[in-house]
Amino acid sequence: xxxxxxxxxxxxxxxxxxxxxxxxxxxxxxxxxxxxxxxxxxxxxxxxxxxxxxxxxxxxxxxxxxxxxxxxxxxxxxxxxxxxxxxxxxxxxxxxxxxxxxxxxxxxxxxxxxxxxxxxxxxxxxxxxxxxxxxxxxxxxxxxxxxxxxxxxxxxxxxxxxxxxxxxxxxxxxxxxxxxxxxxxxxxxxxxxxxxxxxxxxxxxxxxxxxxxxxxxxxxxxxxxxxxxxxxxxxxxxxxxxxxxxxxxxxxxxxxxxxxxxxxxxxxx
Amino acid sequence: xxxxxxxxxxxxxxxxxxxxxxxxxxxxxxxxxxxxxxxxxxxxxxxxxxxxxxxxxxxxxxxxxxxxxxxxxxxxxxxxxxxxxxxxxxxxxxxxxxxxxxxxxxxxxxxxxxxxxxxxxxxxxxxxxxxxxxxxxxxxxxxxxxxxxxxxxxxxxxxxxxxxxxxxxxxxxxxxxxxxxxxxxxxxxxxxxxxxxxxxxxxxxxxxxxxxxxxxxxxxxxxxxxxxxxxxxxxxxxxxxxxxxxxxxxxxxxxxxxxxxxxxxxxxxxxxxxxxxxxxxxxxxxxxxxx
Numbered sequence: 158x159x160x161x162x163x164x165x166x167x168x169x170x171x172x173x174x175x176x177x178x179x180x181x182x183x184x185x186x187x188x189x190x191x192x193x194x195x196x197x198x199x200x201x202x203x204x205x206x207x208x209x210x211x212x213x214x215x216x217x218x219x220x221x222x223x224x225x226x227x228x229x230x231x232x233x234x235x236x237x238x239x240x241x242x243x244x245x246x247x248x249x250x251x252x253x254x255x256x257x258x259x260x261x262x263x264x265x266x267x268x269x270x271x272x273x274x275x276x277x278x279x280x281x282x283x284x285x286x287x288x289x290x291x292x293x294x295x296x297x298x299x300x301x302x303x304x305x306x307x308x309x310x311x312x313x314x315x316x317x318x319x320x321x322x323x324x325x326x327x328x329x330x331x332x333x334x335x336x337x338x339x340x341x342x343x344x345x346x347x348x349x350x351x352x353x354x355x356x357x358x359x360x361x362x363x364x365x366x367x368x369x370x371x372x373x374x375x376x377x378x379x380x381x382x383x384x385x386x387x388x389x390x391x392x393x394x395x396x397x398x399x400x401x402x403x404x405x406x407x408x409x410x411x412x413x414x415x416x417x418x419x420x421x422x423x424x425x426x
Numbered sequence: 427x428x429x430x431x432x433x434x435x436x437x438x439x440x441x442x443x444x445x446x447x448x449x450x451x452x453x454x455x456x457x458x459x460x461x462x463x464x465x466x467x468x469x470x471x472x473x474x475x476x477x478x479x480x481x482x483x484x485x486x487x488x489x490x491x492x493x494x495x496x497x498x499x500x501x502x503x504x505x506x507x508x509x510x511x512x513x514x515x516x517x518x519x520x521x522x523x524x525x526x527x528x529x530x531x532x533x534x535x536x537x538x539x540x541x542x543x544x545x546x547x548x549x550x551x552x553x554x555x556x557x558x559x560x561x562x563x564x565x566x567x568x569x570x571x572x573x574x575x576x577x578x579x580x581x582x583x584x585x586x587x588x589x590x591x592x593x594x595x596x597x598x599x600x601x602x603x604x605x606x607x608x609x610x611x612x613x614x615x616x617x618x619x620x621x622x623x624x625x626x627x628x629x630x631x632x633x634x635x636x637x638x639x640x641x642x643x644x645x646x647x648x649x650x651x652x653x654x655x656x657x658x659x660x661x662x663x664x665x666x667x668x669x670x671x672x673x674x675x676x677x678x679x680x681x682x683x684x685x686x687x688x689x690x691x692x693x694x695x696x697x698x699x700x701x702x703x704x705x706x707x708x709x710x711x712x713x714x715x716x717x
Contacts, residue, residue: 161516165527168513171590172530175545178556182548194554237440244436256437263448267651267699269675270692273685274454275447277465297447300440329432358538360654365680376540380658383544390548397541404536412529419535420598423644 183207183394190391206395215370216399219378223357223400226288226374230295230356231349237296238303239311239345243337245304246311247319247329257308263301268361271298276365286369294362299355303348306421310344311337350411350418357404375400458689465685477690487666488691491674494581495650498670501585502649507641509593514600515630528601531594539591539654546587547659550574574660577667584656584668588649596641603637604630643706650699671695 182190183206184198210216241260245253275294284290314337322332338345363377373381379396408415459477463470481488513531517524534542549556550573558570573583607630615625631638653672656662662669662677669677675695679688 164513165516168509169527169530172533172594174556175549175590176533178548179545190554194551195556195559237443240436241440244433247433247436260440260444263444263452265700265703266448266452266696267672267692269651269653269672270455270696271448271451272675273465273679273688273692274451274458276679277685278447278451278454293443294447297443300444300448304440329430329436333436354536358540360538360540360658364657376538379538379540379544383658388551388554390544390551390554393544394548397544401537401541408533408536415536416529416532416598419532419595420602423595423599423640 179394179397182390183398185391187389187391206391207399210392210395210399214378214382216378216396218371219373219375220399222288222372223374223376226291226295227353227356229288229292230299231352233292233296234299234303234352235345235349238300238348239307239338239341240333241300241304242307242311243333245308246314246337247332257304260304261301261308263298264305268298272361272365279366285366286372287366288372290366291362291372291374294366295356295359298362299352302422303352306348306351307341307344310341314340344421346414347418347421350414351422353407354404354415354419355422455689455692458686459693460690461686463686463689464683465679466683470686473686477687478694480687481691481694487669488674490666491669491671494668495670497581498585498588498652499646499649501582502588503642503645505586505589506593506596506645506649507638509589510596510600510641511638513593514597514604517597518601518604528594528598531597533594534591535595537591540658542587542591543655543658546583546590547574550583575664577664580660580664580668584652584659585649587655587659588652591655592645592648596645599641599644600634600637603634607633639706643703646702646706647699650702671698 178195181196181198182194184200184203186205189196189199241256245257247253248256279285279290279294282290284293318336318340319332322336327335358376359374360376360380363374364380367373367377375396379393379400382393382396458470460472460474461470462473462476517528537545548554552558552570552572552575555573557573558567561567561570571579574580611629611633612625615629620628651672652670653676656668656670656673657676660668662673671691672695675688675692678684678691
């Protein structure tokens with residue numbers, strides 16, 4: 158019993174100490190960090206770094222880019238994936254299975270496999286340095302997992318409800334918007350959270366397609382800070398906190414959904 | 427069910443995007459792997475299996491990256507699975523404390539890999555880092571060192587970071603699996619006088635096999651595909667000691683502009699991943715017990 162409690166505390170400290178150091182360091186000057194890396198900030202709650210990062214950097218711009226890319230990517234992935242999932246459940250089983258396999262095969266292909274041809278395709282289409290380009294790639298590459306999760310859920314919906322709505326004269330679109338979508342809300346929200354975390358934190362695609370500061374998202378901007386500030390940890394950590402804040406706030410309030418969403422992504426991915 | 431024609435319209439937007447930005451690049455990767463394309467010029471030549479031959483016989487760095495991938499994968503799979511399972515068993519029951527601790531342990535999962543990379547670069551920092559300072563404080567200063575700068579251990583330092591990052595997520599998968607085991611099974615074991623270890627062997631482990639399959643398979647593939655952490659923390663250094671297949675493909679493609687060769691390696695990468703997936707499901711399925 159004692160050993161159990163001890164292990165739980167050790168693990169909790171392993172999570173908390175690095176995070177606490179991040180918060181404290183973001184309130185220190187560089188000199189302070191070198192002199193006393195683990196101590197408390199001398200000036201207490203000091204937000205100079207936060208002010209500086211918003212003044213010097215185009216932080217607000219990076220933040221907006223991340224918001225735009227994430228919101229549109231999540232919305233369109235969910236919309237198109239739920240349409241496909243609904244379509245699959247409405248088709249005869251052999252055709253549905255073929256399409257299901259086609260769309261979910263993508264889960265097997267690592268991003269590094271498509272990155273070279275995708276890069277040249279994006280150049281040819283003039284979609285590099287463009288948020289629209291990033292959104293299109295995000296939607297296409299997360300479609301497989303979203304289709305997988307949503308099809309699995311929609312298959313469990315009772316057929317009678319769809320039949321009843323057919324008798325009431327509903328077409329496919331009404332059936333989709335009035336029956337399938339409302340009934341799939343639990344699965345849709347879990348998928349939404351999973352996609353939200355994935356797109357907000359994604360590094361690879363922005364790294365490949367974005368070189369212009371005007372279109373950088375937060376993870377890419379952070380990586381650039383590293384080059385710029387080298388080991389200026391106070392500045393880096395201020396960036397880390399700004400980039401993580403929306404996720405952390407959402408996690409505190411929607412914890413159960415986060416756990417459900419990320420687990421669905423892991424279990425079904 | 428009838429296949430009314432309008433239902434096919436539901437596939438159109440997704441299918442268009444998926445074909446253009448996913449299927450087409452995947453097929454192109456196969457195609458370019460047989461060429462010497464540099465990624466920019468219009469001209470390129472078909473060179474048959476030369477790229478593949480070069481990868482396996484003429485490229486010592488590539489062989490090294492496979493070894494690094496395996497080291498990283500082994501450490502992550504073993505530690506992540508054990509940590510997740512052990513703590514899932516401790517935090518099995520739903521009380522306020524367990525729910526809070528599960529949420530806390532899960533927390534790193536929601537951070538971006540770049541953020542985690544910076545946090546752990548600081549933990550490992552040879553002069554400022556938390557790790558060395560703690561080691562010195564508890565009298566283990568002789569172990570303290572440059573965790574990411576030492577070519578012999580850097581890959582393991584990265585693996586530990588990956589475990590910190592994702593063990594909490596796998597813990598939740600195990601908790602769900604454990605909670606699905608019917609309580610009667612434990613009662614029967616108790617009545618029959620089974621020891622804790624016997625109960626684990628006879629009840630928990632076989633019934634947990636589906637969750638264990640998921641955790642091991644997911645962790646293996648996730649750690650094999652790792653890119654961001656390595657890219658942001660060491661960039662493959664020092665001396666290629668942390669170069670893994672994913673970062674190597676990036677380097678060949680975007681730092682030395684050998685798109686054809688990078689495509690060939692990415693095809694090998696895809697085959698390895700498909701193979702691991704296949705092996706794992708076969709191996710773990712064979713000792714699955716059904717009741």
